[in-house]
Amino acid sequence: MWEQFDIVIMGGGINGCAIARLLSQNGKKVCILERHTVGSGTSSNSSKLIHGGLRYLETGRVGLVQESLKDRKRLFELYPDLVEMVPFYLPVYNDSLRPWWIIRAGLGLYDLLSCQTKYHCRHISNTDFLNRFVGIKSRGLRRVYLYYDGKTNDLEMTRKMARDAVGFGCDIRENCQVFSINIDDKLIKIMYKNSRGEHKVGAPLLINATGPWIDEVNVKYRLPHNYRISKVSGVHIVLNRTLVPDCMFLQTYNRRIFFMIPWAEGRTIIGTTERMERDSCDDVQIQDADVKYLLDCANHYLQEPVSQDNICDTFLGIRPLVRIKNADSDATTMSRDYKIDVISKGKVKLIHVYGGKLTTCLSMSEKVAARI
Numbered sequence: 001m002w003e004q005f006d007i008v009i010m011g012g013g014i015n016g017c018a019i020a021r022l023l024s025q026n027g028k029k030v031c032i033l034e035r036h037t038v039g040s041g042t043s044s045n046s047s048k049l050i051h052g053g054l055r056y057l058e059t060g061r062v063g064l065v066q067e068s069l070k071d072r073k074r075l076f077e078l079y080p081d082l083v084e085m086v087p088f089y090l091p092v093y094n095d096s097l098r099p100w101w102i103i104r105a106g107l108g109l110y111d112l113l114s115c116q117t118k119y120h121c122r123h124i125s126n127t128d129f130l131n132r133f134v135g136i137k138s139r140g141l142r143r144v145y146l147y148y149d150g151k152t153n154d155l156e157m158t159r160k161m162a163r164d165a166v167g168f169g170c171d172i173r174e175n176c177q178v179f180s181i182n183i184d185d186k187l188i189k190i191m192y193k194n195s196r197g198e199h200k201v202g203a204p205l206l207i208n209a210t211g212p213w214i215d216e217v218n219v220k221y222r223l224p225h226n227y228r229i230s231k232v233s234g235v236h237i238v239l240n241r242t243l244v245p246d247c248m249f250l251q252t253y254n255r256r257i258f259f260m261i262p263w264a265e266g267r268t269i270i271g272t273t274e275r276m277e278r279d280s281c282d283d284v285q286i287q288d289a290d291v292k293y294l295l296d297c298a299n300h301y302l303q304e305p306v307s308q309d310n311i312c313d314t315f316l317g318i319r320p321l322v323r324i325k326n327a328d329s330d331a332t333t334m335s336r337d338y339k340i341d342v343i344s345k346g347k348v349k350l351i352h353v354y355g356g357k358l359t360t361c362l363s364m365s366e367k368v369a370a371r372i
């Protein structure tokens with residue numbers, strides 16, 4: 001006997017949980033099958049920002065920034081205890097590859113797109129900045145800007161989204177190893193194992209929300225699909241010291257940006273790297289070069305250098321970026337937009353969700369719901 005649902009979702013990351021939350025709220029009988037535990041994938045290894053993505057303006061992705069800023073506002077209202085608006089400082093130095101006026105113009109547009117009146121970007125005097133950021137180098141400092149964006153605990157937000165989904169009747173099953181998916185004209189039949197044995201579930205709709213594992217899932221279970229992803233790893237290091245009192249974005253020598261974020265218990269998160277990966281997601285590892293790059297970036301701006309000895313933790317996530325034929329393949333400038341891929345066969349549907357950000361989970365879930 002097949003245990004029947006209206007919808008089965010593979011993957012309990014932020015996207016799977018946000019989709020489950022909305023569809024369960026709409027009265028659908030939904031089941032999530034998660035290979036490990038809710039939020040254990042990319043959704044606990046992000047930079048933890050609920051943001052429009054200021055730097056995407058540089059590559060002209062105004063629509064993505066606008067949608068993300070709208071979602072930022074909604075997440076802030078939905079989970080005020082989990083998403084907080086915090087100040088971000090943007091110091092510009094003489095050797096910064098982007099001049100201050102480009103930063104100023106970008107921030108002005110960001111303010112405009114966010115359609116809010118409370119949090120405005122502004123110029124801060126160098127003296128005020130250096131009095132507050134006592135460990136940061138003053139030599140070569142040209143100008144400093146301040147703007148506001150959202151910060152969260154990504155794992156807690158994903159768990160909260162999952163709890164909300166369960167509150168609306170969703171059934172979340174963790175530690176499930178799916179071993180077969182069969183699509184016929186009336187039902188998608190999924191068999192999985194867990195510690196209690198083998199189980200059979202079926203639904204006329206399967207949503208594949210397995211994040212960076214999506215290509216591997218499509219190949220393994222021979223699921224028809226129209227897109228593929230590029231996997232871009234991002235490493236963060238966590239230092240056992242408070243290096244900055246507030247969040248700070250800085251420019252790197254290779255025209256990228258990196259950040260330092262004050263974190264709980266006097267720690268600081270520094271991120272992130274971007275490297276295109278060919279290995280399967282489970283085999284991607286943090287390399288010594290990733291750690292060295294982040295330490296070098298930070299030390300370029302710190303008065304007292306930090307070293308390997310100050311690192312108390314590291315974490316790695318993989319960005320699933322939609323691969324578009326003949327489009328940009330540079331990891332930094334590739335689009336962070338998401339795609340919803342719908343495949344219909346008889347009375348059944350398969351929906352894949354590719355890419356997306358923590359911030360855009362609400363919009364993405366609404367677009368998925370609209371395609372059902």
Ligand SMILES: Cc1cc2nc3c(=O)[nH]c(=O)nc-3n(C[C@H](O)[C@H](O)[C@H](O)COP(=O)(O)OP(=O)(O)OC[C@H]3O[C@@H](n4cnc5c(N)ncnc54)[C@H](O)[C@@H]3O)c2cc1C
Nearest residue numbers: 011013014015035041042043046047049211234317358359
């Ligand atoms: C380094 C980095 C920094 C980022 N920073 C930010 C940021 O600051 N702000 C922001 O908005 N976004 C950020 N993002 C993007 C954001 O984190 C991701 O887009 C988002 O978490 C993806 O969520 P997801 O649910 O699609 O994937 P995931 O969270 O990876 O969830 C997929 C789930 O599928 C499960 N799974 C895999 N295979 C199977 C299977 N066969 N059966 C069942 N389950 C399976 C996995 O275990 C996993 O839990 C960042 C991403 C990275 C990598």
